[in-house]
Amino acid sequence: MSRTFVAQVLVDLVKTMRDFIKYNPHHGEGGRFASGDGGSHLAPDTGGGHGGGGSSEEEEEYQREIEEFHISQSSSSPQPSYRSDRAAWKRSLTDKELKTIKDYTGTRLYKRMRNCMSQGKGCSKATLDSIQTFRGMIDRAPKASGTVFRGLNLKNKGEVAAFVASVKNNGLVDKGFASVSESKSVANDFAVGISAVTYGKKTHPEKGVLLRIKSKAMVPIAEFSNFRGEKEALALPGSRMRFVGVKVDKKGLTIVDMEEE
Amino acid sequence: MTESFDDRAERMVDVGWNEVEATFDLGPLPTEEEIHQVEIMLGVLEGKEE
Numbered sequence: 001m002s003r004t005f006v007a008q009v010l011v012d013l014v015k016t017m018r019d020f021i022k023y024n025p026h027h028g029e030g031g032r033f034a035s036g037d038g039g040s041h042l043a044p045d046t047g048g049g050h051g052g053g054g055s056s057e058e059e060e061e062y063q064r065e066i067e068e069f070h071i072s073q074s075s076s077s078p079q080p081s082y083r084s085d086r087a088a089w090k091r092s093l094t095d096k097e098l099k100t101i102k103d104y105t106g107t108r109l110y111k112r113m114r115n116c117m118s119q120g121k122g123c124s125k126a127t128l129d130s131i132q133t134f135r136g137m138i139d140r141a142p143k144a145s146g147t148v149f150r151g152l153n154l155k156n157k158g159e160v161a162a163f164v165a166s167v168k169n170n171g172l173v174d175k176g177f178a179s180v181s182e183s184k185s186v187a188n189d190f191a192v193g194i195s196a197v198t199y200g201k202k203t204h205p206e207k208g209v210l211l212r213i214k215s216k217a218m219v220p221i222a223e224f225s226n227f228r229g230e231k232e233a234l235a236l237p238g239s240r241m242r243f244v245g246v247k248v249d250k251k252g253l254t255i256v257d258m259e260e261e
Numbered sequence: 262m263t264e265s266f267d268d269r270a271e272r273m274v275d276v277g278w279n280e281v282e283a284t285f286d287l288g289p290l291p292t293e294e295e296i297h298q299v300e301i302m303l304g305v306l307e308g309k310e311e
Contacts, residue, residue: 105272110272111272114283114284115283118283118284119283150273150274150275151273151274151275152274152275152281153274153275153276153277154277154278154281155277155278157300157303158296158300159278160303161296161297161299161300161303162278162290162291162296162299163278163281163287164299164303165291165295165296165298165299166287166288166290166291167287168291168295168299169288169289169291169295170287170288170289171288172285172286172287173285173286173288174284174285174286175283175284175285175286176284178284178285179272179273180273181273186273187273187274190273190274191274230273232272232273246302246303246306247306248303248306248307252307254303
């Protein structure tokens with residue numbers, strides 16, 4: 001094995017590690033996602049941009065647009081009550097419940113649950129048991145309000161238009177538990193297909209939709225997730241959202257504003 | 262088992278119309294005319310974000 005070959009392998013390895021660190025939530029400083037206590041703050045994005053790279057002006061714009069999630073209490077309870085209720089709820093979680101929520105955020109359990117709840121598919125005994133456990137745990141959790149985001153990555157502009165026309169007419173109803181992010185940046189990346197960058201492909205904001213939802217009752221679960229930087233929260237089954245407005249950003253991403261009824 | 266980046270993306274994004282319909286009840290589908298009107302509107306809105 002020649003020295004040149006070894007050197008090239010090392011260079012490639014370093015490059016690969018840089019890419020990995022860029023997307024690894026456990027590398028907060030300068031990484032793609034923040035780490036730390038609960039992932040409560042996104043790290044400055046030094047990773048080359050949203051939507052496959054943009055100007056520094058656009059980057060600053062996106063940074064400004066990162067909307068920190070403020071847990072404002074649900075309208076029925078004051079802030080101190082929400083905090084103490086949530087602390088009590090967390091203390092009340094059983095080992096089985098903690099395992100279920102970990103599995104939801106760390107494995108493909110969410111997909112099995114969604115398919116079962118929305119389509120009646122793959123409803124094995126284990127999946128039904130997980131849904132029951134999950135539902136019991138989330139039902140008794142204190143609910144928070146705030147603005148959350150979810151991405152849609154569609155086939156073409158025609159599907160984007162069809163989706164917008166549909167929500168204008170009918171609004172949206174969550175069929176099961178829908179994962180949302182408290183961070184616009186995270187959902188934005190998913191909507192434009194940022195993972196494509198990992199494979200050297202371009203993102204497609206024009207095929208994406210960013211749902212910006214004013215939620216009245218959701219359950220933040222970031223501290224249970226393996227990926228705290230995603231600032232995940234759960235919208236509840238049956239949540240109804242009405243259409244508020246639509247805009248298209250400079251990169252062509254369609255942003256749809258919804259409000260929970 | 263831990264997730265890949267794509268797995269994580271799957272949970273917070275609906276990829277394709279089928280996944281949108283699996284996550285949300287959309288109600289009756291819009292007509293061709295309604296879709297066309299929205300296409301025009303989005304074209305007008307493009308690049309004119311607030």
